[in-house]
Amino acid sequence: MANLTRQSLQLPTEVSSEILQNTQEQSAVMQLARQVQLPGTGVSIPVILSDPEAAWVKEGDSKPVSSATVDTKKLVAYKLAVIEPFSMEFKRDIPALYDALVARLPLALANKFDATVFGKVDKPGEDFDTLKAVTGQDIKTDAYKGLVAADLDISEHDGIVNGYVISPRCKSILLTATDTTNRPLFINSVAEGAIPMILGAPTKQSKGAYVTGTPNTVGFVGDWTKAIYGTVEGVQVTISDQATITSGSETINLWQQNMFAVRAEIELGFRCDTTVFNRLTVTA
Structure with a gap:
């Protein structure tokens, strides 16, 4: 992975927010599961294994005591990232660049997140649940x-x-x-x-x-x-025109080839019963 140098071009906050919103809309898992905001170190979440049970009682009898069975899981955020190169023509036309980012990056992030939850690709760590073996x-x-x-x-x-x-x-x-x-x-x-x-x-x-x-x-x-899925922050975007990036067997020198690259990353976690x-x- 290339080491990208942050440049002066910054995305407006509303564009970064729109990228996150579109990622959520294009991810089937994010549409169905509940979202929580995570601290950087993760959080322990309760998992209800069984519910308390009520019972009928006669007048004057003691009321039954019943408690839910609860376990805890650690919900940890793992980093999901993608780098996409663009020609300089996009940078000259800023609205076109914004439109391209909003249209292309969310799908890449959403597809990888869904594929991981469903067990199509390896999970990023032990504190990430998948449905591969259900x-x-x-x-x-x-x-x-x-x-x-x-x-x-x-x-x-x-x-x-x-x-x-x-x-x-x-x-x-x-x-x-x-x-x-x-x-x-x-x-x-x-x-x-x-x-x-x-x-x-x-x-x-x-x-x-x-x-x-x-x-x-x-x-x-x-x-x-x-x-449940958790996010630490929204999608973080960095833009560089000085780095050398590797895509498969191809090496791209951005400065030499009159290009720039956008790196988008988000921290996500997923847990379920x-x-x-x-x-x-x-x-x-």
Whole structure:
């Protein structure tokens, strides 16, 4: 990774905020999970394993005492970063530069965060939960039966399904699912071509939800009230035209090639109760 030198060109605060907002809007996980603000050292968060239980009592009898079972997890922020080179023409036209940053950087950050949560890429550390090994339900043979099985498994672990994240492959499978009279199960009309809801729960799409394996994972479903992500600050952006950067096997000397590079980074953490999530799978 190149050592970028901070230059005089700074992004307006509203542009940095818009990059963060767009990252959240393009990340399926961020749309469904709860956000908290983190201190730099992280924070311990309570994880409720079981709820207190009420009981009927007769007049004059002692009232029952019941406590929730609570564990704690450390929510730690890990740094996620990307460097993107631009031609100097963008720097001369500042509005065009801002528009390019707002359009391009959020997707790169959102895709990597989602892919990490779903286990498509390695997690950054031990204090970061992923859904890579949660219970799998096959939807290739009978999509409806697989979805109901996932709902049942999550409910048996004291969860309530309130969100699906599907890959484009999963969308294709669900679009072709029909009932006994060949009517589509998950869309109202072919013209819509979208699946906004599955079994009454909202649906988001993410390329990161497709994870190769035996079998392949094409989507995730769960109780997102038991998932949380944390951020230390917004997206931090640094711009340089003096560095040498490496992209794969290519080396780019910014000054020599009349270019500049933008480095965007954000500190993120993710924790959840993995027992209330399922994977949607298909055999290869």
